[in-house]
Amino acid sequence: MTWTLLLEQFLNGFQLGVVLFLMAAGLTLVFGIMDMVNLAHGSLYMIGALLCATFTDWTGSFILGVLLALPAVLAVGIAVEVVALRTLYRRDHLDQVLATFGLILFFNELCRIIWGPEGMAIPLPGWLDGSIEILPGMPYPTYRLLVIAVGLAVAAALYWLVVRTRTGMLIRAGASNRTMVGALGVNIGLLFTLIFGLGAALAGLAGMMAAPIVQANIGMGESILIPAFVVIVVGGIGSIRGAFIAALLVGLIDTMGRSFLDLLLGTVMSVTAAETAAPALSAMAIYILMAVVLFFRPQGLFPPQGRR
Amino acid sequence: MTFGKLATGLAAALALAALPAQAASVKIGFVTTLTTPAGVIGKDMQDAFNLALEDIGGRMGGLDVEVIYEDDGFKPEIGKQKTDKLVQKDNVDFVAGYIWSNVLLASQKSVLDAGKFLISANAGPSQLAGKQCHENFFATSWQNDQTPMAMGEVLNQRGVKSLYVIAPNYAAGKNMVAGVERSFRGEIVGKDLTKWPGQLDFSAELAKARASKADGVFIFYPGKAGGAFMKQYQQAGLNGQIPLYSVFTVDSLSLPLFQEGKLEGVMGSFMTQFWAPDLDVPQNRKFVEGFRKKYGRYPSFYAAQSYDAMFLIKSAVDAVNGDLTDADGMRAAMEKADFPSVRGPFKFGNNHFPIQNFYLREVVADADGNWTTATRGVVYRDHQDPYAKDCKM
Numbered sequence: 040m041t042w043t044l045l046l047e048q049f050l051n052g053f054q055l056g057v058v059l060f061l062m063a064a065g066l067t068l069v070f071g072i073m074d075m076v077n078l079a080h081g082s083l084y085m086i087g088a089l090l091c092a093t094f095t096d097w098t099g100s101f102i103l104g105v106l107l108a109l110p111a112v113l114a115v116g117i118a119v120e121v122v123a124l125r126t127l128y129r130r131d132h133l134d135q136v137l138a139t140f141g142l143i144l145f146f147n148e149l150c151r152i153i154w155g156p157e158g159m160a161i162p163l164p165g166w167l168d169g170s171i172e173i174l175p176g177m178p179y180p181t182y183r184l185l186v187i188a189v190g191l192a193v194a195a196a197l198y199w200l201v202v203r204t205r206t207g208m209l210i211r212a213g214a215s216n217r218t219m220v221g222a223l224g225v226n227i228g229l230l231f232t233l234i235f236g237l238g239a240a241l242a243g244l245a246g247m248m249a250a251p252i253v254q255a256n257i258g259m260g261e262s263i264l265i266p267a268f269v270v271i272v273v274g275g276i277g278s279i280r281g282a283f284i285a286a287l288l289v290g291l292i293d294t295m296g297r298s299f300l301d302l303l304l305g306t307v308m309s310v311t312a313a314e315t316a317a318p319a320l321s322a323m324a325i326y327i328l329m330a331v332v333l334f335f336r337p338q339g340l341f342p343p344q345g346r347r
Numbered sequence: 348m349t350f351g352k353l354a355t356g357l358a359a360a361l362a363l364a365a366l367p368a369q370a371a372s373v374k375i376g377f378v379t380t381l382t383t384p385a386g387v388i389g390k391d392m393q394d395a396f397n398l399a400l401e402d403i404g405g406r407m408g409g410l411d412v413e414v415i416y417e418d419d420g421f422k423p424e425i426g427k428q429k430t431d432k433l434v435q436k437d438n439v440d441f442v443a444g445y446i447w448s449n450v451l452l453a454s455q456k457s458v459l460d461a462g463k464f465l466i467s468a469n470a471g472p473s474q475l476a477g478k479q480c481h482e483n484f485f486a487t488s489w490q491n492d493q494t495p496m497a498m499g500e501v502l503n504q505r506g507v508k509s510l511y512v513i514a515p516n517y518a519a520g521k522n523m524v525a526g527v528e529r530s531f532r533g534e535i536v537g538k539d540l541t542k543w544p545g546q547l548d549f550s551a552e553l554a555k556a557r558a559s560k561a562d563g564v565f566i567f568y569p570g571k572a573g574g575a576f577m578k579q580y581q582q583a584g585l586n587g588q589i590p591l592y593s594v595f596t597v598d599s600l601s602l603p604l605f606q607e608g609k610l611e612g613v614m615g616s617f618m619t620q621f622w623a624p625d626l627d628v629p630q631n632r633k634f635v636e637g638f639r640k641k642y643g644r645y646p647s648f649y650a651a652q653s654y655d656a657m658f659l660i661k662s663a664v665d666a667v668n669g670d671l672t673d674a675d676g677m678r679a680a681m682e683k684a685d686f687p688s689v690r691g692p693f694k695f696g697n698n699h700f701p702i703q704n705f706y707l708r709e710v711v712a713d714a715d716g717n718w719t720t721a722t723r724g725v726v727y728r729d730h731q732d733p734y735a736k737d738c739k740m
Contacts, residue, residue: 044558051550147382156386157600160574160608163582168609170584180582183550252582253547253575254604256384262545297539297551318516318540 043177048298049291054183056290057190061245062263063270063282064197065238071277071343072213073128073231076135079119079142080242080267081260087112087243088250088259089150092159101163105247109240116239120232128231143261150257158256167251186248193244194283201279210234214277214343266293269325273332275339285340289325296321372411373664373671376433378426378444378454379468381418384571385544387600388446388649389418392468394642395634395650396443399657402637407661408669415439419450421544426450427457434461440671441466443656446569446649448472448491448518459483462674464663464681468656469649471700472518473525477734480698483674485681487655487688489621490700490732491522492529494594495567497619497705497726499530502563502592508533511561511589513552513576515543515568523567523594529733536561547575553583561589569595574604577613586612593618597710599645602718614718616710621703622651622690623722630658630687645719651689662686698738702731 066080090111095104123142127135162168163182170178201207209230212220221227246259253259270289274281301317308316332340377396379389393416405412415437419426426445433439434457442458443466445451451470458465464483467475471490475481502510512527512535514520520540528535537559539552556564564585568576573596580591597605597618605613624635624645634654638646646654659681666680667673684694684701693703705727708720 041558044554047554047558048551051554054550055548151382151386156382156384156390157604158384158571160578160604162607162609168582170582178584180550180579180584182582249548252579254571254578254608256547256571257386258383259547262547294551297541298555301539314538314540318542322542 043174044298046174047177047179048294050179050183050187051298052291052294053287054187054190054290055294056287057187057194058245058249059263059266059270059290060194060283060286061190061241061248062267063274063286064193064279065235065241066267067271067274067277067279067282068210068214068234069231069238070271072210072217072234074132074217075124075128076132076139077124078136078139078264079146080238081264082143082146083112083116083119083239083242083260084246084249084263085150085255085257085260086115086146087246088161088255089154089159089246090243091247091250092161092255093154095161096159101161101167101251104161105244108247109244112243112246113236113240116243117232117236119239120235124235125228147258154255154257156257158254158259160254161251163251182251186252189244189248193241197279206230206233211343266325269329271339273329273339275342277343278339278341281339281341289328292324292328293321296324300324372413373407373441373660373669374437374439375412375414375660376417376430376437376439376442376444377414378417378419378429378433378442378450380421380446381416383421383544385421385446385569386418388570388647391600391647391650392444392446392653395638395646395653396468396657398634398637398641399654402633403657403661408664408667410664410669410671419445419447421447421450423447423449423453427453430454430457434458434463439463441660443660444468444653445470448522451475452518455479455481455484464660464674464677466656466659468653470519471522471732473522473734474518476698476700476732477737480738480740482678482699482740485659485695485699486701487659488652488701489703490734491519492526492734493727493730493732494619494621494705495523495526495565496530496733497707497730498565498592498594499527499532500726501617501619501707502527502565503530503532507531507562507590507592509536509559509561509563510534511536511556511559511564512538513549513556513564513566514540515546515572516540517543519569520567527565533562544572547572549576549579550583553579553585556589557583557585563590563592566591566593567595568593570600573597573601574608577601577605577610578608581610581612591616594620595648597720598649599624599647599719600649602710602720603644606718613710614712617723618708618710618720619705619726620648620708620720621701621705622648623706623708623720625720625722626690626706628689628691631689631691634689645717655686655688655690658686658688659684696731696735697740698732698735699740700732700735702729704728705730 091108094107274285304313381389417429448470467486476490663677663680667676
């Protein structure tokens with residue numbers, strides 16, 4: 040093991056964390072403010088990726104593809120909220136889980152009809168498709184650096200929105216005590232439509248960022264949805280800051296587990312046993328983290344003010 | 348009610364009850380993955396099976412053929428449920444298909460315990476080739492270890508001294524790793540088994556592979572994961588650094604996507620396989636031409652194996668002249684492997700897995716510019732899998 044490998048794995052974990060944050064930000068706002076469990080959040084991730092693939096195909100440019108897909112997925116999110124989710128806010132969590140699970144099936148089938156089962160690959164422009172040497176002897180994929188940059192920029196913009204603006208004040212107030220916010224005469228319905236649209240756009244952006252790496256697939260949202268839920272539970276439901284820190288934590292733990300657990304286990308058991316145990320254990324690592332956090336801090340690491 | 352009416356009523360009831368017993372058709376259940384991103388594999392198998400049905404005129408042994416397709420959703424438990432349904436409710440005579448070794452392992456008991464025939468058109472887990480071999484189980488594909496064993500041989504010939512191995516953590520992934528380890532004479536400097544299915548981002552594994560400074564990287568990633576892996580390999584700048592050797596990753600299903608995604612690094616890469624679209628065998632020419640004409644694309648090896656499965660079943664039903672109660676007769680006919688195969692002559696080993704050639708193939712562009720593979724040599728001739736000796740049959 041060398042320092043460059045450690046640094047590279049750190050960057051890999053950071054990049055995974057950033058994508059998880061984009062996913063978790065919208066999820067935690069919706070869950071935290073309107074107390075709505077939205078399993079179909081992953082569908083918006085998938086739709087973002089597929090729309091971006093289509094627009095990239097039409098325009099021949101990945102950047103244009105992203106710029107066109109963002110408002111499109113925002114529109115899809117708002118449409119979903121208005122048509123389907125609005126009626127579910129007053130129902131209990133189980134109804135919401137059931138209905139949004141139905142939405143997952145619906146969107147998977149719809150996307151299969153539109154895009155076919157094989158999904159789409161997104162070609163990147165040449166200057167993004169290779170790697171650059173960030174340290175001597177350590178090349179790193181250029182595209183993953185872009186993902187990190189985009190993620191951090193979005194995190195900064197969200198921080199500004201939530202901490203410095205009036206909308207942000209209402210979001211924070213809603214996460215702490217939504218009944219009071221409603222009683223103060225704020226149009227909660229409109230606020231929530233906007234928040235949901237924002238969350239959808241973020242999920243879609245996460246999908247667009249992931250698609251050139253893993254390709255745009257039917258059902259791709261499901262595999263990232265569960266880690267995203269782990270992130271918001273660890274971070275504290277409704278907290279953007281918590282989601283950011285927890286996403287990086289989960290991304291790093293997952294990547295470091297995959298990278299070094301077999302070496303670590305190899306020091307205490309036979310190499311063959313370590314080779315079999317390490318993948319299983321590293322797949323569990325983030326859930327172990329969640330269990331530990333829930334044990335010591337049931338509200339998560341950084342719960343919103345009013346909910347401590 | 349008069350006696351006459353009662354008698355006609357009874358006769359009618361009896362006739363109705365007797366209907367299902369008179370097998371008017373051969374019923375084949377086909378389990379594959381039709382949803383999830385892996386559905387593209389299942390569709391290729393289904394297309395080939397339908398083409399084969401068309402090519403035999405929809406009949407075998409004087410009976411009509413009815414095929415029931417079921418989707419395993421990429422999950423062993425669903426595959427087993429669907430298999431149970433085919434065996435118990437539909438009462439099929441043959442169950443064929445199965446892409447995934449873990450799905451086949453979960454489902455095989457339901458079919459074999461019911462005394463039906465099971466024909467794997469892809470999965471070749473070591474268990475069913477060795478200790479758990481069964482008289483009613485046949486494979487028209489290969490045993491999982493064989494193709495990577497052939498690749499290990501190629502690596503030896505090319506002077507590869509150290510190898511980094513990356514494969515998914517499930518039955519077939521483990522077999523593939525065992526296969527290449529069996530024949531590769533150099534050193535395996537690192538090994539990663541990744542979560543399956545679900546993990547599509549290989550950043551951590553690729554960083555480790557680079558740090559290992561191995562002479563080659565060996566992978567097995569069927570379906571979508573293969574495309575994601577190749578893309579990331581290129582993005583990480585590993586293409587020029589460490590040659591990539593794969594089995595069941597680059598095929599007719601993934602190549603159009605690679606071409607669309609401009610993955611030039613795939614061109615000229617090598618893989619081993621028991622079959623190739625350009626194999627010069629009459630049945631293969633008929634299959635590949637028919638498939639391209641009907642569906643407008645190259646068939647994959649999954650399709651080739653499914654096409655063979657239909658002809659294997661036909662040879663059995665023809666041999667007993669449609670008497671589906673004669674299981675011994677059908678089994679004996681299948682053991683002879685006396686059917687036109689897309690891979691030319693092959694025979695079954697004692698464990699009902701094929702004894703066949705394995706070829707080296709290279710990714711090339713065809714006359715129309717479509718990416719495909721071309722045969723570059725024979726690695727193994729008439730190769731039998733290493734588990735056959737454990738099969739007491």
